[in-house]
Amino acid sequence: MNMRAVLLFALMVLLILFTGFTSSWNSALFILNFGLISAVMALGVNLQWGLAGLFNVGIMGFTALGGLAVVLTSVPPVPEAWEAGGLRVIAGLALGSLTLATAIYTRSKMAMGNARAAVTLLMLGFGFFIYRYVFDGGVEAVESINPAQTGYLGGLGLPVILSWPVGGLLAAGAAWIIGKTALGLRSDYLAIATLGIAEIIIFILKNEDWLARGVKNVVGLPRPVPYEIDLQNSASFVERATGLGLDPTTASSLYVKLGYSFLFAAVLILLLVLSQLALSSPWGRMMRAIRDNEVAAEAMGKDVTARHLQVFILGSAICGIAGAMLTTLDGQLTPTSYQPLRFTFLIWVMVIVGGSGNNYGAVLGGMLVAFLWVQVEVYGLAFMQLITAGMADGSALKAHLLDSAAHMRLLTMGVILLLVLRFSPRGLIPEK
Amino acid sequence: MDVLNALVAFANFVLIPGTAYGAQLALGALGVTLIYGILRFSNFAHGDTMAFGTMFVILVTWGFQSAGISAGPVPTALLALPFGIAACALFLLATDKVVYKFYRRERVKPVVFVMVSLGVMFVMNGLVRLIIGPGDQRFADGERFIIAVRDFREMTGLREGLAIKTTQGITVITAVIVVALLFWFLNKTRTGKSMRAFSDNEDLALLSGINPERVVMYTWLIVAALATIAGTLYGLDKSFKPFTYFQLLLPIFAAAIVGGLGNPLGAIAGGFVIAFSEVLITYAYKKVFGYILPEALQPDGLAQLLSTDYKFAVSFVILIAVLLFKPTGLFKGQSV
Numbered sequence: 001m002n003m004r005a006v007l008l009f010a011l012m013v014l015l016i017l018f019t020g021f022t023s024s025w026n027s028a029l030f031i032l033n034f035g036l037i038s039a040v041m042a043l044g045v046n047l048q049w050g051l052a053g054l055f056n057v058g059i060m061g062f063t064a065l066g067g068l069a070v071v072l073t074s075v076p077p078v079p080e081a082w083e084a085g086g087l088r089v090i091a092g093l094a095l096g097s098l099t100l101a102t103a104i105y106t107r108s109k110m111a112m113g114n115a116r117a118a119v120t121l122l123m124l125g126f127g128f129f130i131y132r133y134v135f136d137g138g139v140e141a142v143e144s145i146n147p148a149q150t151g152y153l154g155g156l157g158l159p160v161i162l163s164w165p166v167g168g169l170l171a172a173g174a175a176w177i178i179g180k181t182a183l184g185l186r187s188d189y190l191a192i193a194t195l196g197i198a199e200i201i202i203f204i205l206k207n208e209d210w211l212a213r214g215v216k217n218v219v220g221l222p223r224p225v226p227y228e229i230d231l232q233n234s235a236s237f238v239e240r241a242t243g244l245g246l247d248p249t250t251a252s253s254l255y256v257k258l259g260y261s262f263l264f265a266a267v268l269i270l271l272l273v274l275s276q277l278a279l280s281s282p283w284g285r286m287m288r289a290i291r292d293n294e295v296a297a298e299a300m301g302k303d304v305t306a307r308h309l310q311v312f313i314l315g316s317a318i319c320g321i322a323g324a325m326l327t328t329l330d331g332q333l334t335p336t337s338y339q340p341l342r343f344t345f346l347i348w349v350m351v352i353v354g355g356s357g358n359n360y361g362a363v364l365g366g367m368l369v370a371f372l373w374v375q376v377e378v379y380g381l382a383f384m385q386l387i388t389a390g391m392a393d394g395s396a397l398k399a400h401l402l403d404s405a406a407h408m409r410l411l412t413m414g415v416i417l418l419l420v421l422r423f424s425p426r427g428l429i430p431e432k
Numbered sequence: 433m434d435v436l437n438a439l440v441a442f443a444n445f446v447l448i449p450g451t452a453y454g455a456q457l458a459l460g461a462l463g464v465t466l467i468y469g470i471l472r473f474s475n476f477a478h479g480d481t482m483a484f485g486t487m488f489v490i491l492v493t494w495g496f497q498s499a500g501i502s503a504g505p506v507p508t509a510l511l512a513l514p515f516g517i518a519a520c521a522l523f524l525l526a527t528d529k530v531v532y533k534f535y536r537r538e539r540v541k542p543v544v545f546v547m548v549s550l551g552v553m554f555v556m557n558g559l560v561r562l563i564i565g566p567g568d569q570r571f572a573d574g575e576r577f578i579i580a581v582r583d584f585r586e587m588t589g590l591r592e593g594l595a596i597k598t599t600q601g602i603t604v605i606t607a608v609i610v611v612a613l614l615f616w617f618l619n620k621t622r623t624g625k626s627m628r629a630f631s632d633n634e635d636l637a638l639l640s641g642i643n644p645e646r647v648v649m650y651t652w653l654i655v656a657a658l659a660t661i662a663g664t665l666y667g668l669d670k671s672f673k674p675f676t677y678f679q680l681l682l683p684i685f686a687a688a689i690v691g692g693l694g695n696p697l698g699a700i701a702g703g704f705v706i707a708f709s710e711v712l713i714t715y716a717y718k719k720v721f722g723y724i725l726p727e728a729l730q731p732d733g734l735a736q737l738l739s740t741d742y743k744f745a746v747s748f749v750i751l752i753a754v755l756l757f758k759p760t761g762l763f764k765g766q767s768v
Contacts, residue, residue: 053541053543055543055546055547057476057550128737132737136733181752181755181756182752182755185755185759186542187541187542187543187546188473188474188542188543188546189689189755189759191474191476191543191546192474192682192685192689192751193751193752193755195476195681195682195685196682196685196686196744196747196748196751196752197748199679199682199744199748200742200744200745200748203741203742203744203745206741207739207741207742340678341554341557345550345554348547348550352547400565403565404561404562404565407558407561407562407566408558408562409558410554410555410557410558410561411554411555411558411559411562412558413554413558414551414552414553414554414555414556414557414558415551415554415555417550417551417554418531418548418551418552418555421544421547421548421551422531422534
């Protein structure tokens with residue numbers, strides 16, 4: 001890290017402290033936690049874009065898979081649902097995968113021609129009907145078990161921290177499928193394919209109620225930190241809080257948020273150290289060589305597509321981990337809250353603003369843009385109130401403009417992205 | 433008679449909506465494919481360009497409606513279309529001058545262009561939401577049906593009805609006219625020929641004295657017209673909602689890639705392939721089977737392959753299949 005980076009990080013700390021002193025420590029810690037998670041995501045995207053030049057527009061999908069992992073890992077299982085149709089659902093899914101696997105295998109064994117195409121299609125079609133028959137019955141049985149409260153299979157009931165690596169694994173699996181098909185073709189194709197998979201993952205989360213209750217949401221997820229109410233009821237905590245001059249309610253909420261901050265910071269630092277090591281290793285040099293001149297790297301005997309696949313999976317896995325962290329922080333999985341603007345494009349703004357190719361830059365960009373994202377809403381409304389101040393009360397235009405303040409974010413983010421790309425494409429902390 | 437009933441039900445729920453949707457996708461995919469052919473990048477802002485142009489059409493339509501101007505049986509929006517195209521074209525030319533031109537001069541990698549188009553998408557999306565709001569807008573007026581279900585039943589005496597909405601008829605007719613004009617322009621006029629030459633081989637075209645900036649300008653003008661028309665037709669047929677237009681990006685890209693990026697004919701074919709796959713796979717065949725199958729073979733459920741929620745998944749699967757097996761698309765596209 002050079003002087004400039006140190007100064008910028010110091011400024012970031014000051015900004016958060018400033019929020020703490022001027023508004024409240026609660027919101028300062030909220031911004032800090034949001035910033036830490038965003039920084040992890042930005043690190044993952046930076047690995048893909050900064051190190052390898054891969055354009056991933058599906059970050060939202062990988063984040064959502066991380067969120068799903070929290071439900072699948074930490075929620076206690078629903079025994080009635082498992083009894084009713086759990087095995088049938090699993091069998092259905094297994095049959096579906098088996099169909100795909102046999103079709104691919106047969107295809108690889110037969111000679112090219114119309115016969116091969118016909119056999120593959122027949123196998124796929126036949127398999128699809130069996131799969132639907134087994135699967136649909138199971139789903140119906142599972143979803144009919146107490147639909148108001150459960151209606152899904154639940155998870156494994158393991159500690160919630162475990163879900164973070166699981167989120168990474170799920171995201172890595174999805175990335176493998178996408179990377180295998182779209183990498184090695186034109187660079188735009190990866191972007192389009194990731195855009196598609198992200199939308200589809202969200203559709204699946206919204207519609208497959210047996211998996212994670214769909215739009216009915218899973219609330220009250222287990223937490224890695226204590227609950228506020230338990231803290232407030234514990235005599236020793238109240239004593240310590242009053243000793244610090246805080247009332248127990250505020251103190252408990254600060255304690256919980258700080259607990260999250262330490263966990264997230266630990267993950268961020270671990271990943272940052274790993275990324276820095278990777279960047280300066282021979283592997284990192286090779287990746288940059290591929291990024292800067294694919295033809296030359298290929299001529300030197302590097303397998304460009306395989307390396308791209310590798311780095312794409314790693315970056316997506318990091319996004320999955322961050323997604324699991326975010327859902328843990330929220331304490332609930334709400335598929336409707338996944339918006340591409342918030343979960344894909346915001347991360348891109350972070351990476352570009354921070355400085356693509358530089359891990360510290362990505363982390364700084366993540367924290368800074370997260371800070372702005374939270375604050376722009378406040379300032380946007382204030383700005384709209386300022387320009388509408390002269391208008392008559394009750395005028396349609398005034399009401400419309402005030403309502404639209406929320407959409408200022410989109411515009412602001414777009415303008416920031418375009419300005420940085422145009423005038424400072426290397427970002428705040430440029431790559432050396 | 434039952435076979436006829438089945439056919440009519442099939443036409444009513446699959447053939448007609450599929451054709452209209454296909455025409456809308458084809459017009460959208462033509463815009464994507466033209467930008468890809470001439471400017472050589474996948475324009476992520478295309479869905480929002482459609483929304484942007486449509487928004488102006490809606491605003492002018494509302495103006496016409498309150499001024500008492502109407503087009504009789506056809507929707508007023510058709511009268512407002514030229515204004516929407518003009519506004520959209522002005523905006524696109526301005527973005528080209530302010531944003532894209534710089535990167536063209538720098539000759540950056542295509543992926544940087546894609547990223548820049550993402551920024552433009554943000555701005556357009558923000559503007560649309562700021563001006564017209566994120567909600568649903570309906571702006572169709574005029575006669576609702578060319579043939580209503582009841583009229584059809586009385587005419588033919590069949591149990592099953594067939595409805596053709598005015599918007600569906602207009603979509604298909606407009607699409608045919610637009611495509612005919614576009615192909616005439618590309619194949620017969622001097623500017624169109626220079627555009628094709630530029631798309632085939634940029635260096636050779638430059639050597640023979642074609643002005644690249646002029647080609648680019650015409651491309652944006654045509655794209656503005658195509659996007660606004662596609663957006664307006666879609667909005668008339670369904671409804672206008674900014675987020676839906678963003679989501680249309682996936683089927684439109686899929687259509688352009690299935691047909692072969694950079695190939696206008698392919699874009700049209702791709703649009704129909706995607707539209708019919710979506711409709712065929714998500715349609716519940718219970719009714720059709722009810723007419724043609726004997727009692728014993730009747731399906732219990734809806735006989736639907738996939739629920740309609742997954743219609744985007746269909747275009748995605750087709751996209752993946754094409755990328756895996758035939759990356760240049762059905763018609764030969766420009767590059768892998």
